[in-house]
Amino acid sequence: xxxxxxxxxxLAYLALLVVFLIIIYPVVWMIAGSLKxxxxxxxxxxxxxxxxxxxxxxxxxxxAKLGQKYVNxxxxxxxxLCILLPVVCCAAYxxxxxxxxxxxxxxxxxxxxxxxxxxxxxxxxxxxxxKLSLVDTxxxxxxxxxxxxxxxxxxxxxxxxISLPKSLEEAAMIDGCTRFGSFLRVILPLSxxxxxxxxIYSGLNVWNNYLMANLLIRSPEKQTLPLGLAxxxxxxxxxxxxxxAALVCVTVPMLLVYIAGQKTFIAGMxxxxxxxxxxxxxxxxxxxxxxxxx
Numbered sequence: 001x002x003x004x005x006x007x008x009x010x011l012a013y014l015a016l017l018v019v020f021l022i023i024i025y026p027v028v029w030m031i032a033g034s035l036k037x038x039x040x041x042x043x044x045x046x047x048x049x050x051x052x053x054x055x056x057x058x059x060x061x062x063x064a065k066l067g068q069k070y071v072n073x074x075x076x077x078x079x080x081l082c083i084l085l086p087v088v089c090c091a092a093y094x095x096x097x098x099x100x101x102x103x104x105x106x107x108x109x110x111x112x113x114x115x116x117x118x119x120x121x122x123x124x125x126x127x128x129x130x131k132l133s134l135v136d137t138x139x140x141x142x143x144x145x146x147x148x149x150x151x152x153x154x155x156x157x158x159x160x161x162i163s164l165p166k167s168l169e170e171a172a173m174i175d176g177c178t179r180f181g182s183f184l185r186v187i188l189p190l191s192x193x194x195x196x197x198x199x200i201y202s203g204l205n206v207w208n209n210y211l212m213a214n215l216l217i218r219s220p221e222k223q224t225l226p227l228g229l230a231x232x233x234x235x236x237x238x239x240x241x242x243x244x245a246a247l248v249c250v251t252v253p254m255l256l257v258y259i260a261g262q263k264t265f266i267a268g269m270x271x272x273x274x275x276x277x278x279x280x281x282x283x284x285x286x287x288x289x290x291x292x293x294x
Contacts, residue, residue, distance in 0.1 A: 027255070034244035041241050053241065060246035064232040066225070072138060073207055073224045079142040080206045081199060084153055087146070088198065089191075092157035093183055097169070113151025118211065121148060126215045136218040144216065145206045153198055160194035161187065204254060225250050 033041055034056055035049040044050075061067065094100070095107055125144050126135075134140025164187060172182035188195075210226040217223055223231070229250055233243060 027251075030244050030251070031248055034241055034248050036241050038239060038241055056241045056245040057249065060232075060242050060249060063242070064228060064246050065220075066228070066246065066249055068221060069223055069225045069228040072222060076138055076142050076145070076224055077203055077206050079138075080145050080149075081203055083142070083146045084149055084202060085195065085198065087150060088153035088157050089188065089195070091150070092154045093161055093187065095154065096158045096161035097166075110151050110154055114155055118148055122211060122215055125212070129216055135216055136222065137216075138222060141212055141216050141224070144212055145209060148212070149202050149205065153202060156198060156201075157191070157194055160191055164190055200258060204258070207254060 029046070032048050033045075035052045035054070036044070036056075037053055040050065095103060095110075125148075129135050129140050129144065132140070134143065168186050168190070169179070169182045172186045173179065177185060208226055209224075210230060213224045213227040214230075217227060220228075229246060232246055
């Protein structure tokens, strides 16, 4: 029995190692390729560089104008989070805790928004942006990214709020807090894992968003990193070391952000699944389901 456990654990570790290598090797290969000369890259595609060519990074940074594109991406992503988080938190809390007429239909509408692919909304979004004069503006890109992310954001935070005991709010209100005060002073501080999950998940989606940037942005000085990188790739599709250097500049910072916040991200993603008994059934009842047989 003990030997069987050891064998099972060894196989599990080997499987995890294989998965880890499959995931990490493309990143290592990209970094190694970015440090080679163009000649060495073709002569030694899969190996490590014999001598580090840091000039590839300066060429990629200057030629692709990554500095300006970093600023644009930071402005769009920062503005997006500043608008999304308050809207999502208030809406999710209302749906999770407040009883009002039409709540069931609001929740159904949000579920429909989660299920609609982003590509389906591309043409209507562009037509609306033209009418509102939001084409080729960072503000327009930010607002449309918020509009496309609200449904999932509310759905995620609602699940997190439901997992928190109502007794905490009731105790705060007994001590003199209003409902909004208990939300600010009790619920939000306990919701930091969920908020960080929202920041990482939605923030990375916007940081890497190419579709909306390609639809709305026209001026080179307003391009975000995904759009600028796509154009740079088309111009340097045979200069792989320089191209890989640009990819490293864009990709590695986001990997570091995810690695730094992965524990909080996982905690936030799983918190909504740990609910009181019958809560998941309550979601079904909200959608108009029948009664449960005990």
